[in-house]
Amino acid sequence: MTRLLPSRVSIREVGPRDGLQSEPPIPTEAKIQLVDALSATGVGRIEVTSFVHPKAVPQLADAEQVWAGIQRRPGVRYSALVANRRGAERALDAGCQELAVVVSASETHNRVNVRRSVEESLADIREIVRFVHGRGGQCHVTISTAWGCPYEGDIDPSRVAAIARRVCDDGADGLSLGDTTGMATPRRVWSLVEALRDAVGDVPLNLHFHDTRGTGLANVLAALQVGVTDFDASIGGLGGCPYAPGAAGNIATDELVAMLDDMGIETGVDLAALLAAAERAEQLLGRTLPSRLLRIGPRTRLVPIETAS
Amino acid sequence: MTRLLPSRVSIREVGPRDGLQSEPPIPTEAKIQLVDALSATGVGRIEVTSFVHPKAVPQLADAEQVWAGIQRRPGVRYSALVANRRGAERALDAGCQELAVVVSASETHNRVNVRRSVEESLADIREIVRFVHGRGGQCHVTISTAWGCPYEGDIDPSRVAAIARRVCDDGADGLSLGDTTGMATPRRVWSLVEALRDAVGDVPLNLHFHDTRGTGLANVLAALQVGVTDFDASIGGLGGCPYAPGAAGNIATDELVAMLDDMGIETGVDLAALLAAAERAEQLLGRTLPSRLLRIGPRTRLVPIETAS
Numbered sequence: 001m002t003r004l005l006p007s008r009v010s011i012r013e014v015g016p017r018d019g020l021q022s023e024p025p026i027p028t029e030a031k032i033q034l035v036d037a038l039s040a041t042g043v044g045r046i047e048v049t050s051f052v053h054p055k056a057v058p059q060l061a062d063a064e065q066v067w068a069g070i071q072r073r074p075g076v077r078y079s080a081l082v083a084n085r086r087g088a089e090r091a092l093d094a095g096c097q098e099l100a101v102v103v104s105a106s107e108t109h110n111r112v113n114v115r116r117s118v119e120e121s122l123a124d125i126r127e128i129v130r131f132v133h134g135r136g137g138q139c140h141v142t143i144s145t146a147w148g149c150p151y152e153g154d155i156d157p158s159r160v161a162a163i164a165r166r167v168c169d170d171g172a173d174g175l176s177l178g179d180t181t182g183m184a185t186p187r188r189v190w191s192l193v194e195a196l197r198d199a200v201g202d203v204p205l206n207l208h209f210h211d212t213r214g215t216g217l218a219n220v221l222a223a224l225q226v227g228v229t230d231f232d233a234s235i236g237g238l239g240g241c242p243y244a245p246g247a248a249g250n251i252a253t254d255e256l257v258a259m260l261d262d263m264g265i266e267t268g269v270d271l272a273a274l275l276a277a278a279e280r281a282e283q284l285l286g287r288t289l290p291s292r293l294l295r296i297g298p299r300t301r302l303v304p305i306e307t308a309s
Numbered sequence: 310m311t312r313l314l315p316s317r318v319s320i321r322e323v324g325p326r327d328g329l330q331s332e333p334p335i336p337t338e339a340k341i342q343l344v345d346a347l348s349a350t351g352v353g354r355i356e357v358t359s360f361v362h363p364k365a366v367p368q369l370a371d372a373e374q375v376w377a378g379i380q381r382r383p384g385v386r387y388s389a390l391v392a393n394r395r396g397a398e399r400a401l402d403a404g405c406q407e408l409a410v411v412v413s414a415s416e417t418h419n420r421v422n423v424r425r426s427v428e429e430s431l432a433d434i435r436e437i438v439r440f441v442h443g444r445g446g447q448c449h450v451t452i453s454t455a456w457g458c459p460y461e462g463d464i465d466p467s468r469v470a471a472i473a474r475r476v477c478d479d480g481a482d483g484l485s486l487g488d489t490t491g492m493a494t495p496r497r498v499w500s501l502v503e504a505l506r507d508a509v510g511d512v513p514l515n516l517h518f519h520d521t522r523g524t525g526l527a528n529v530l531a532a533l534q535v536g537v538t539d540f541d542a543s544i545g546g547l548g549g550c551p552y553a554p555g556a557a558g559n560i561a562t563d564e565l566v567a568m569l570d571d572m573g574i575e576t577g578v579d580l581a582a583l584l585a586a587a588e589r590a591e592q593l594l595g596r597t598l599p600s601r602l603l604r605i606g607p608r609t610r611l612v613p614i615e616t617a618s
Contacts, residue, residue, distance in 0.1 A: 005496075108614060150612040182601075183608040185571040186530050187314075213602045214520070214564035217527040221495050243612045246597075247605040255523035262494040288555075292491075293522045296556040299492040303459040303552045305417060 006229045008266045011253065012045040012206060013038050015281070016066075017081055018250055019238030021050060021059050023285065028062040030284040032069040037277040038235060039073040042269045043253070047100070047232075050081040051091040067094045079140075083114065088128050088139075097137040100176065101125050103167070105160045106149030109180070113144075122163070126170040133171060141167040142176040142208065146192060148183030150243045157192045161199035174204035176232065179219070181243055182212025186222035193226045208232035209251050211290075212241050216251035217259055224265070231256065236278035236289030252291035254278055258298050271298055315538045317575045320562065321354040321515060322347050324590070325375075326390055327559055328547030330359065330368050332594065337371045339593040341378040346586040347544060348382040351578045352562070356409070356541075359390040360400040376403045388449075392423065397437050397448075406446040409485065410434050412476070414469045415458030418489070422453075431472070435479040442480060450476040451485040451517065455501060457492030459552045466501045470508035483513035485541065488528070490552055491521025495531035502535045517541035518560050520599075521550050525560035526568055533574070540565065545587035545598030561600035563587055567607050580607055 016035050020026065031049070038046050048070060054061035063080065070078070079098035082088045091099055103121040104110035110118050125141060132139040145152075146160045164175055177192065184192075189207075196205065207223050207230070209216045220231060234250035241247035257269045278294055288294070325344050329335065340358070347355055357379060363370035376389065388407035391397045400408055412430040413419035419427045434450060441448040454461075455469045473484055486501065493501075498516075505514065516532050516539070518525045529540060542565045548558030566578045587603055597603070 112614065148608055151614050153609065153611055181605070181608075185568050187572040211523070211601065212605050213567060213608060214561065214600070215526050215568050217524050218530045218568065221527045221530055241605060244605040248601045252523065258522060259494050259524050259527065263496040291523070292520065292557045296490070296521050296550060296553040299457055299490075299522060300462065302462055305421065305460050 005224050005263065005265060006227065008229065009224070009260055010045070010230045011043055011256065011267055011269060012047055012079075012230070012232050013043045013235060013253055014047040014208070014232045014250060015235035015238040015253070017047040017050050017060070018232070019234040021057050022239040022242060022249060023059060025059045026284060028065045028069065031062070031066045034235070034277075034281055034284055035066070035070045037280045039071065039076045041273040041277055043076070043274075044268055045077045045079065048078050048080055050083070051087040051094070051096075052081070052083040056083065064090065064094050067096060082128070084124060085128050085131060088132055092132065092135050092137055098140075099132055099137055100140040100142055101128055102142045102144055102178070103163065104144045104149070105155045105163060106145040106152045108151040109145045109149045112151065118163070122166055125167055125172075129167075129171040138173040139171075140174040140176060140206075141172040142178050144178035144180045146177040147179045147188050148181070150181045157195035160192060161195045164196055164203075165199045168200045168203055174206065175200070176206040176208050178208040179210050181241055182210040182215065182248070184209060184219045185215050186218055189219050189222040190226055193223065193228060204230065206230040206232060210241065211237065211248050211251045217255060220251065220256060220259070235274070235281050236291040236294055238281055238285075238289055248290045252289070252293065254291050255293045258293055262299065314533050314572065314574060315536065317538065318533070318569055319354070319539045320352055320565065320576055320578060321356055321388075321539070321541050322352045322544060322562055323356040323517070323541045323559060324544035324547040324562070326356040326359050326369070327541070328543040330366050331548040331551060331558055332368060334368045335593060337374045337378065340371070340375045343544070343586075343590055343593055344375070344379045346589045348380065348385045350582040350586055352583075353384070353577055354386045354388060357387050357389055359392070360396040360403070360405075361390070361392040365392065373399065373403050376405060391437070393433060394437050394440060397441055401441065401444050401446055407449075408441055408446055409449040409451055410437055411451045411453055411487070412472060413453045413458070414464045414472060415454040415461045417460040418454045418458045421460065427472070431475055434476055434481075438480045447482040448480075449483040449485060449515075450481040451487050453487035453489045455486040456488045456497050457490070459490045466504035469501060470504040473505055473512075474508045477509045477512055483515065484509070485515040485517050487517040488519050490550060491519040491524065491557070493518060493528045494524050495527050498528050498531040499535055502532065502537060513539065515539040515541060519550065520546065520557045520560045526564060529560070529565060529568070544583070544590050545603055546600040547590060547594075547598055557599045561598070561602065563600050564602045567602055571608065
């Protein structure tokens, strides 16, 4: 059982959205260059931006321009996050057909984040899903703080499962569970995935881990062992945590791909191209990214022998 | 099988040795304070220093003074690393009865490190073990670069297993496998532990992971799943990697304990005391340590609600 791992994993690169929304703003052209560098790595999906009110996330106020400016590489799926019906309309008008909306499993986190109760958000989501379907698009739902909330602490898996069932009944095309502040550990991954499967069966499931407390890839391993094959990750670990300055954000795509490569699990991503894209991202941002792998390079990169006797 | 995890894990804190040997030198008194802070955390074992030639590791030239200066807390085992027979003599003379010696699985790495062939090192180790036993001490053997060498690349598990059998035949009281530059991934952990068990059976086995490429805790999870219950870790991730400036070193004790705590696996370590010791270490070193957990705190530390509506 321990070694029964999937042979292939799908990665959604979320750096341009989840990463950049936690960074000081960068020019539109830099964002376009970042997305284009990412689409050259072989990654199958990229979350390009968020169509959200510029006052809420000023870093992504140029969603339409970024969406219009990127190259469309065949074989890559480009998607965007939206916060409400107005955002969905903007995204669809821009030509985006793969959307995601978010609701927190934590009542407090949802109220802090979007100033609505979970119940109000779920009612909104139902309408948004219907609206997106009506215009021929797909709408995935992310349940954030699924493994714990920075305000409330632990979140019961049954609460996440109940929200999942509700949004699936309302037509969600897929689910993502977000570990918003890195509170997941392997046992919690197993128990939540199990609770979710009991509630909604084989709905497409993506897991979105943050490496805020160092357990990011341990959680991926745990998830692989219960058959999850779809993960979010951010180039070089781009992005941070809004609750603690200097804390780490999403798992780094390069670290994820390097581990999976070495375990014989295909991702379709070329690690060398990905590291080049991460270095490009560091240039565009003017700072180093949190990925540890980026500092030393992949395990296949050998050190020249200078002092050998 | 995935969830069949041990109920208890033993941790050897190696920050004062493996961490400090990769750092600019700090005063003897600061080292003593660090060890004393660590022994107050409930950790069962501490590798205090290395009795090695001051020219080889000037950072630890004060091994005798540190060993003599620390408080002996009941229930804590204090140990030291030695490089050769002379070091073993110094350690035993200082009153240290639990020693460890190192050999690389990589011929090149061993030559670069100690200017001897693996065969020469193994012959030395045989004599050192005999000598230590003759004086009533214990001698463990660490096989470094066990999952890969920065000069040679992959290391075949059968090579590590053969060295393990040899040193066990020569009387080693226990083994540690060192992932010197963070080249291990979970599949490699499983295959090497299996090869080792086939070669030497149930010899006490410690694993020493570096988090240089982000897989540290994933490797721990993999090891737990095949019954390993003894790990090295370094306070706050103290230490670095000699092959790449800025690269990460040992797995952070606080991140390891936090993950195991949350998974219901006992370590005997008090996480709050450990975080206090890590903050003390940051003061003593005058810089932040690599642990991600240290930046945000444990998952049980909640954020005050300031902006909730």
